[in-house]
Amino acid sequence: MKEQALKNRKSDEKLFDTVVNIIAALLVIVVLYPLIFIVSASFSDPAAVLNGEVVLLPKHFTLAAYENVFQNKQIWNGYGNSIVYTLVGTAINLIMTTLAAYPLSRPDLPGRGGIMFLITLTMFFSGGLIPTYLLVKSLGMVNTMWALIIPGAIATYNLIVMRTYFQSSIPWEIQEAALIDGCSNWKLLTHIILPLSKPILAVMVLFYAVGHWNSFFNALIYIRNKDMYPLQLVLREVLMVSQDDAVVSNVGLENKVLLAESIKYAVIIISSLPVLVLYPFVQKHFVKGVMIGSLKG
């Protein structure tokens, strides 16, 4: 009897494992398929794509779409702008967040509870879109890159993550000892704290940089000059705005329409490339960032 029960349980376990593996495999396919389709379509003959011939692998392999994208000045311009906005923006984010997170991590800072409360409050209540827009406008930032950088200089969530890291990973005793030896707070920050905080700095760089690279809405409302468009806004024009134009100029320009269609796939790939290429290398840091954040939300 007992043996029989044990046997049953063994086979139940096996069945369970099989079901788990099948569901997991299906999920992987569901996640990967759209990505593979976009890649394949970008390397295919646009006519084949429009006729629904591309299902998994490229049909009539061609690089025409990429050649067209490379010739498109607007896209390159957007690429350059996005790189500048991301570099400058992330640098400012990093400096501002560190300057806020470190003092607020110090248990001996009088008034830090009150300051922390006022900072955390902004996560749950804010003035909203319109007052922010009017403020940025009145500061004369519209149509400058500062509108994309300064209003978002600190993400409160990131500040809390960084502060948690300072508090939990760097023993207060070390800092206290350094202070007793006559080390100034600035020196403490630059010579002891920051060298010990490389993991969290990497996480912050990644969070902020991806945020800048992928953002479009601030540019949509603050940037009027097309030469200053970041890549995401150019992407939006290529993918969405041009749709109606394509329909209008449809007559006798079938080729042009086809090209406009195929460019879309290539542009999606090219704009996501920097993040996706870096992804395997930095993935661990991202995960770590989420974990630190979850330690003490």
Add this chain to the structure above:
Amino acid sequence: MKSTVNAPGVAPRPKSRRSSLMKAIGRRYDLYLMLLIPIVWYVVFQYGPMYGLQIAFKNFNPAKGILDSKWVGFEHFQRFFESYYFWRLLWNTVSINLFSLLFAFPIPIFLALLVNEIRNKAFSKMVQNITYIPHFISVVAMVGMLLLFLSPRGGPLNTLIQAFGGQPVRFLDLPGWFKTIFISSNIWQNMGWQSIIYIAALSGVNPQLYEAAKMDGASRLRRIWHVSLPGILPVIVILLILDVGHFMNVGFEKILLMQNNLNMESSDVISTFVYTTGILKGEFSYTAAIGMFNSVVNLMLLVLVNRFARKKAETSLW
């Protein structure tokens, strides 16, 4: 060893509380100096807009500025509540978020439990790493992919429908499909990323509990139900509260990009209305009032849910 008088960071015996506080502050003036710029930033860019929110009760005139514009009380709020769009906006906002909470919230939990049950460690890692990828696609690229994927001409979904003899469907032009597409694509993009926290929490569950349950003859499913789930319940509650914390704002940028004249009936939400009417048409006071209504409802929801969670699940944000 702490008797070193005047050492920075170590307060000497206080003579009176006030003077020792002043000294403590004085000794750390450089810490406040670091904080200075961030605090100025918070005052200007976070509290500044809150101050500017008073235009919701005024007729804002850019030439006069915020202070000198005329007070009108609750006129803008009243106009909004009585407007033709009010119920449509409220319903779309609430339903999109409610359905998201209902369908998109449990899936990362399910995924984490699944990953936790995979015996083959390499496969388990692979599932995790692959499901994270879509999270890094920008909103614009995401909506672009939706347009192409659901396109009536050459989109794989319609190719499939046609292969079975059906007619191509213009999914993004049909109001009836909007919420389904919005929520399922959100799930596709974010389930892996959101499962990270649960996976981390699961790895913290005491293995002895599983052993004990096994000894008592609990099947794998029962072990998930009685050990894994209770183990991560506090995390689930916290994330649920945080989700409610931006209940009224979820996915605003994506909705804006997916909107077109044909699906407006179910894609018009409060935040996109504020954008189109406020920023594009310049009705600043009116839309500031609508935005404020949105934020206040949101804050009330958060406080309510937090209180409820504290009572029922003994877990809360504060």
